[in-house]
Amino acid sequence: MTSPGGRPDVLRGPEDARVTTIELFFDVVYVLAVTQLTELLLHRLHPAGVADAAVLLLAVWWAWVDTAWITNWFDPDQPRVRVLLIGLMGISLVMSSALPEAYGDRGLWFAVAYVALSVGRSLFVASALARRSNLHRNFQRLLVWRTVSAPLWLAGGFASGPLRLGLWVAAVAIDSAAAACGFYVPGWGRSRPAEWAINGAHLAERARLFVIIALGESILVTGTVFGALRHDWATLAALASAFLGSVALWWIYFDHSAEAARQAIAVAEEPGRLGRSGYTYLHIPMVAGVIVTAVGDDRTLHHPTGESDPAVIGSVLGGPVLFLAGFLLFKSAILGVRSRTHLTAVIVLVALGPLGLVLNPLALSALSTAVVATAAARSTLLVARTVRHPG
Incomplete structure (x- = not known):
């Protein structure tokens, strides 16, 4: 990172990547x-x-x-x-x-x-x-x-x-x-x-923290709604699905790719270009996806065995689709990786849309969580296999 020019008493040091x-x-x-x-x-x-x-x-x-x-x-x-x-x-x-x-x-x-x-x-x-x-x-x-x-x-x-x-x-x-x-x-x-002489590692860490904010808010909403409802097997199952869905989204982003992307932008010749594409624009659909997912979790918790109207279907499936689509683009922009695993998950989630018309919100949420969790697990296994057999 080169100096941007300015009053030295207010500028960061060129290697200062800490989040204060x-x-x-x-x-x-x-x-x-x-x-x-x-x-x-x-x-x-x-x-x-x-x-x-x-x-x-x-x-x-x-x-x-x-x-x-x-x-x-x-x-x-x-x-x-x-x-x-x-x-x-x-x-x-x-x-x-x-x-x-x-x-x-x-x-x-x-x-x-x-x-x-x-x-x-x-x-x-x-x-x-x-x-x-x-x-x-x-x-x-x-x-x-x-x-x-x-x-x-x-x-x-x-x-x-x-x-x-x-x-x-x-x-x-x-x-x-x-x-x-x-x-x-x-x-x-x-x-x-x-x-744009930036410290890529710092910008990556700031973006990661905002994703944590969004995921944390999602869990907060889920827990608050569950606490106000009558506890039975259906609401407990809906809580489990919502919680595991948030864990799966966290796993997809943080298991390997977030750190790999931080390292990539930290050594990039033009970190400003990657900062603009990967962290300024392509995090937007991921954050939107977490928010929409939280809305779907709320609707599912309130009426787990009711009917799945278009709003429920759109939020339960649309939230993960937004997140995964943004994540796909982010990995491609920063790491040059096109993940078939996550693309397949997006296709499956979209295909589940018509099925939502005959499933209750709990069943639809469980299927959505299963798809995202499977994508997270498979991605982790592929990374572990690559580490063991780099050739």
């Missing part, structure tokens, strides 16, 4: 954000509601991941950076608390908080970097992009109904396209990933 306690403290707010998103989607299991939740998930993700990139360059233990993170944490708390009513009375609160995060963070970084450094120009470009989307977020906060959603879709599309477009600004050109 203030970064972990900052992430606590996003436990609330993921919980709120799960709750919002749970009560909006229809196409328009899914679109509502998707927009807010992307906003939450950009609020978090942009901060993760900043702490990759700036030392969070330095007073000015620590104060910045605490300020961003407070604003994130306001944003997260507004999520359940973001399409109701708290829309403006959400929009103002999100804009304050995105614009304020970029202003701080642009002022802290040496003016002739590549990253200074890069954050000037990012500031332009965030400033362009800001009026759409704020206008959506004042609007209501479909107009709010339309304005926010346009705003989050701009924010999501920024990095893919190299933050292109007429007259300033675009930024190249080769100029």
Whole structure:
């Protein structure tokens, strides 16, 4: 990693890959954000509601991941950076608390908080970097992009109904396209990933911790719902299926691939390119998959032996499909590996969709968990076989 240029008292050392306690403290707010998103989607299991939740998930993700990139360059233990993170944490708390009513009375609160995060963070970084450094120009470009989307977020906060959603879709599309477009600004050109001097191991660890946040929230929701229900064999079986499903998702991500990917990006010639593709974009479907899976677990726990309506089928099967699809793309981008095991699991889960019309939620959840667990076990066995027989 080369120096990004800036005031040396606030920059990380080039080999400093540790995740500091203030970064972990900052992430606590996003436990609330993921919980709120799960709750919002749970009560909006229809196409328009899914679109509502998707927009807010992307906003939450950009609020978090942009901060993760900043702490990759700036030392969070330095007073000015620590104060910045605490300020961003407070604003994130306001944003997260507004999520359940973001399409109701708290829309403006959400929009103002999100804009304050995105614009304020970029202003701080642009002022802290040496003016002739590549990253200074890069954050000037990012500031332009965030400033362009800001009026759409704020206008959506004042609007209501479909107009709010339309304005926010346009705003989050701009924010999501920024990095893919190299933050292109007429007259300033675009930024190249080769100029993004990051510590790949640090960014990988930050992303892994966010996956843990999402999985932890899923278990928290499952345990809370189970505790409030009458305990019988059906709810106990649904709890077991939900728990084992979360374990299987954890196993798939953390058993081997997460560490292998961390090592790959740590030694990559252009870690910025891998950081953009694998950790900035391709973690989104995995996090979304965990949230959708948690919604499916909630619905299954409430009515394990009832009928499986489209919302139940979509969440019970769709959550793992999203996670596995994102994981497939992530492995391909970082490790250059195309996993037939996980692709087969995606195909099987999609094929189970019509069967859900004749199965109750518990049976469908059990089948989904079995498919994901089988993929996790087979992947582990293949890795162990490769280690024993590398030729």
